[in-house]
Amino acid sequence: MRVFKTASKQVGRGIMEYFWVEGRHELGGSITPIGNKNAALPLLAACLLTDETLHLHNVPDIGDVRTKLALLSKMGVVVQDGQVGQCSLTALGVGEQQPDVELSRQIRTATLLAGPLLARRGHVVISRPGGDRIGRRRLDTHLLALQALGATIEVYPDRFELRTDGLRGCDIFLDEMSVTGTEQAVFASVLAEGTTTLANVAMEPHVQEVCHCLNAMGAKIEGIGTHNLTVEGVTRLHGATHRIGPDYMEVGSLIGLAAATGSALRIEQARPDQHRMTRIMFGRLGVTWDVEGEDIVVPPDQSLEVQTDFDGAVPKIDDMPWPGFPPDLISIALVVATQARGTVLIHQKMFDQRLVFADRLIDMGAGIVLCDPHRAVVMGPSQLRGQNLVSPDIRAGMALVIAALAAEGVSTIHNIIQIDRGYEQLERRLQGLGAHIERLSE
DSSP states (O other): OOOGGGHHHHTTTTTTEEEEEEOSOOOEEEEOOOBOHHHHHHHHHHGGGOSSEEEEESOOOOHHHHHHHHHHHHTTOEEEEOSTTOEEEEOSOOOSOOOOHHHHTTOGGGGGGHHHHHHHHSEEEEEOOOSOOSSOOOOHHHHHHHHHTTOEEEEOSSEEEEEOSOOBOOEEEOSSOOHHHHHHHHHHHTTSBSEEEEESOOOOHHHHHHHHHHHHTTOEEEOTTSSEEEEEOOSOOOOEEEEOOBOHHHHHHHHHHHHHHTOEEEETTOOGGGGHHHHHHHHTTTOOOEEETTEEEEOSSOOOBOOOOTTSOOOEEEOOSTTSOOGGGHHHHHHHHTTSBEEEEEEOOSOSSTTTTHHHHHHTTOOEEEEETTEEEEEEOOOOBOOEEEOOSHHHHHHHHHHHHHSBSEEEEEOTHHHHTTSTTHHHHHHTTTOEEEEEEO
């Protein structure tokens, strides 16, 4: 059931709910990934750049999307839902209403309202963002780019106030390949006067999607898919229709699920070309899959074994900006590693608290040495045992679901509102594969 029209009533869904999971059951079948969460959230904000209607298809029905729609609705954006996965957004006027503080604190991408609102009305107040608690997530890249384009910024303990008498194109070299920082700079520059060159930008699939959608709305962005963008400012954007691509983080999660549980799984419409580095990194754990058209087919009962480096050294699985291994899949790789024979180093470089959930896996019986917040040595395989667990963030939550499905006995996973933020109707879709998982209320 889609809830786009009542998004504000759905925010906070799942606070008193938990997953009951019984592991060691055979899984199998086909599943289609949801629309890319990290494309949907900035694309929702893109509606503020025009007074015409933006039609989005394949929008995932997840907690973060509901929160973002509620945030936009409170600012006067007219949100209409059509068929399953579709919504239309019209921002006829942006008025003086500032983004709601409480809703802004629930999602990271509330900050992406800054660029469009600066371009449309010249001022905005944004709260310090929420989202996953995976360490410090700086906003400096956003603010430096907006400042270079002509914004003045006042910093307060709980908010940032930005104003401009007109954004103007310039040459910007981002201080890091920040995904949302890149999207922020693009949002602000498409309506800026003159030409903006953006160097050292992120080029993840969802960043490319945002740029392609903006071009469909009348923007002039060149260099999409590279680390250098050139944006020629235009005076206005118009409406457009855009279909959001598959969520490659969910695809990677499903590959990990199949591997860890020894299951056969067909992931349909998965865009296999987006998973070349995932194949390399998961391959270091012995994970293989076949490609059939746009489908990824994971065979059952793989002999998971860590593949040592050529000189016999312990291999490493680490994250890096695209086209490197996505940091959101590090948690999934950690669980898969517990089921592979051998020793591997998991190195999470981009966030400083993402591996903390390894303590939960250790409680389940995993052979893990957490060296520091960034590195974990995994010695497998380990027979995991069901435990009472708490989800700390979206991807660690999904990793715990995978661990519970691979474990002997029953697990309970609490704080699943975190999982709901990024995975649509997870228990129902996993039940369709044969998983013994239930959503229960405390």
